[in-house]
Structure formats: C-alpha cells, structure tokens
Amino acid sequence: MSERTVFFLSDQTGVTAETLGHSVLTQFDGRQFRQVTLPFIDSDDKAMAAVDQINSAASNDGVRPIVFSTLVQDEFRNVVRKAEGLFLDIFDVFLGPLEEELEQQSTHEAGRAHGMSNIESYMKRIEATNFALANDDGGITRNYEVADVILLGVSRSGKTPTCLYLALQYGVYAANFPLTDEEFDSGTLPDILLKQKHKLVGLTIAPTRLQQIRKERRALGQYSSAQQVRYELREAEKMFKKYGVPQIDTTEFSIEEISSRILDSTGAERRVRA
C-alpha cells in the first residue's frame, strides 16, 4: 500500500483542518499518512505554492494526496482546488446549510477562528494558564477558592499536563495537589482541600503504566520501583474512597479525554472553547 500524503490547508493556523482531518483519518485502520500543514495561505503566490507541493506529493507518492482545507476566501480556495488531490473543505460543506438556517450571509473573511477576534477569551486562557502554573503540584498560591477543579494524584499520574490543557483549551482554572507520604501516613487530606470537596477529582493509573512513565524520569531507585508504585496507587485509591472523590483512570486516556471527563464529572463550565 503506497503511503499517502495528507495536507492541512488554511488561511489561518491550520488547527481546525488538523483536528478535523485527524479525527476523520483515525477511522481508517492500519494506514500511515505523511502529514503536512500549510498555514497562512493568504495570497495567490502561497496558494500556487500549495498547489505545487500537493502536485509533487501526488507524483512522488504515485497516488493523490488528501487535502483538508479550511480556506474561507473563494479566490484562494479556487486555486488550490485545482491541485491533484482529494479536496475536502469544511466551509464548502457547512456554510451553505448554516447561511440558510441563520438567514445570514457568512463573511468569507479569513482569520476569525483562532484569531484575536476575542481579546477577552485570549485573556481568560492566559489567566487560567497562569493559575495552573501557580497552583501546580500543591504550589505556591493554593488559591483553591477560585479553582474550578482540583486534581489529586500521585507523582506522574498526569495532573500537570491535564491542568495546563484545561487552561489553554477551555480557560478552566485547574489546580493540582500531589498525594505523597504526608497524606498517606496521616490518612487524611488537608483541610484546605476538604473545604473544596466538590471540586476534587482523583487521577488513577495502572501500576505498570505509571512505572513506565516514572522510569522515563528516573530509571533507578525506589521512585520507579514496582513496589513503591503499587503502594502509592493503593493508598491514593483508599483516600479517594474515604472522601468520595470521583476517580478517573488515565491509563487508556489521552489528555483530551481526561480533561473532558473531568469537566463532565465536576460539572465545571468551559469558560471558552479554543
């Protein structure tokens, strides 16, 4: 089977085309795709250069590329459409029905989706990111009253990346607090957390997976030993049960899934959608 090239074309960042294309292509098993993002196609020259790249891939691969496009400007879209590829454009497909439904013409202007059209939403994402950093790992501020969610878990259970993702993608204020010997020995969670009990979510993970992740960080020593990993996870689970903290098993989940399940479980609202 020849390897296909997939292009993500955009007059803006290409994030939407990438996300869409990635989703659709995962529906085809056992395929490998070479992926190329061509963002900021906002001139005839760039549109023509994109056509050249698509055509060369077609000739190199011996099979035409798949082209996911979010080009809103007709003039550039019409240039690119002539390339030797399967052209799939979201605006082609969805703008028509929406214009009819909303009884309004779309603007066909580039750069709106991930543009600075909404400074307020930009600031929310930045502030949420700063919050996540300041409240990381039981960090400096412990400003849990304004948190939307507070993640609990042992070291390397996925707390930090999840908090950062929640901040950047949804503007959600996510703090995290590591469960360590201090909590295990006392068998209790600190009051500062218990006051915000409805915001708590516990992250769990399979011992073998956690061990693998910890070994990436520190190959030797107790930290990544099977015994230690199993001990910490067992104690963490006890703690979650004791306080009725909902648990999410991160073993099989991506950052997006963990985040989405946290919002689902706590009912925390997405402040923005990136």
Next chain:
Amino acid sequence: MSERTVFFLSDQTGVTAETLGHSVLTQFDGRQFRQVTLPFIDSDDKAMAAVDQINSAASNDGVRPIVFSTLVQDEFRNVVRKAEGLFLDIFDVFLGPLEEELEQQSTHEAGRAHGMSNIESYMKRIEATNFALANDDGGITRNYEVADVILLGVSRSGKTPTCLYLALQYGVYAANFPLTDEEFDSGTLPDILLKQKHKLVGLTIAPTRLQQIRKERRALGQYSSAQQVRYELREAEKMFKKYGVPQIDTTEFSIEEISSRILDSTGAERRVRA
C-alpha cells in the same frame, strides 16, 4: 434576534466538534451562541438524553439549535439526528469520499481521534510539556540543545502559554528566555542562546497592550508603567535586529496563531498533531 443554542455532540471528547463548530460559526458576524458540549454519547440513554436537551433548547429559544456532531456510531447518530436541530455531522460528510478514495471501509468505532490509540504520541506531548516547564523563563535546565525553538521576549509577552501550547498540541520542545536588564545593559544575548541562533524567535507586543496585561498582574509600580514597558520593548527590538532574530508581533494574535507562525518561521516540525 433570538439567541441560538449550539450543541457539540461526540461519542468521545467533543474537541473536534467544538473546534469545527467554532471555526464555522465565526464566519457569522454579530451572533451570540449559547454553547453546550455533550461528550461521551456512547449509549442509547445518553443519545436520548441529548435529544431531550436539544429539544428543550429549541422550545426555550423559540428557534432550533445548531448541532455539530462527530458521532461515528450509526445507532446513536440515528437517534440524535431526530432531535429538533440543524444536524451537521463531519463523518456524514467526509467518510464517504474518503472510503471511496482509500478503497477501504471506515471502522465506525468511537474513541479513536483523541483516544489513547497512540501511546507514543501521548508520551511525546507529556515529555514536551515537561520540557517546556523545566525550560520556562530561562529556567533550571537550559537544555537548549534539544529544544526545537527558543522564544525570547520581555515579561508577559506571551512566551510561557505559547511554549505550553506548542508542547501540548504539537509535541514541540519549546524553551523560553526572558529579556531583562541583564541583557539590555550588556547589549548582548548569552552564548548559550547564540549557539542555537537558528532556533530563536522574538516575541514583540504593542506597548499599550503589554501595559494592560502587566497591570492585571501588578497594577502599580514601574513594572507596568508606560515608560518601563516602552523601554523594554525598544531594547528587545534592538536585540532582535542586532542578531537577526525573526520577530512575531503577538498583539493581534491568538496562542494558536503565534504558535503556528513560530513553526512556520523556524521550520520546526510538528512531532504530533493532537
């Protein structure tokens, strides 16, 4: 004009539906939409609950909702399709042409796009996030040899959120280094940066905007004074010119745009696409 409700339905996280819907809706000026994400629709009960929610929004709003769906499983899609809404489904539209092009049936299985189908790509994102944190703000490790890009800029020019976004979205290793009086007084960049000159990107920002952002952090004092902000930005720009560091003005750009332009400018490769 009555306010519309927009639903993002998914048998997984809803990220693709949100991204797609957001992109398309920004093409309609002056509209406000109430946004509701309904993820993990993976049972008849949940599909029926979604129908109820859509129908009540229709009746409350006096106008039918817009429904962006990425439901891959026909049984649930067929339930939801009957709700009182404009149903726009990416799989409806794109799977057909792709199946024909690839001469392969799609799996119609849920949970592949942002699922843990690819542990390697998950690990890359996590490792890149850890790298960004360790190399934040001229931080501890200064492991610039393995960085893909190194962002330079004054305090609050957008370095940290951009590095984290590059890590989470693309698995790119992004470090950042703050320009302060130390560099301005000497008029030089440290050798450790100059050794990696091809990885450097300078972030600039309009003085009034930077002042506004800094005031959020510290309302009073020199840090957010007009004079200080203008001085630092002028010195930073001198530095970028002196060393031929490409500049990106973040004033009007979203995190996605800044990130995409950085990759474009340095030629750094996306290690994954989230």
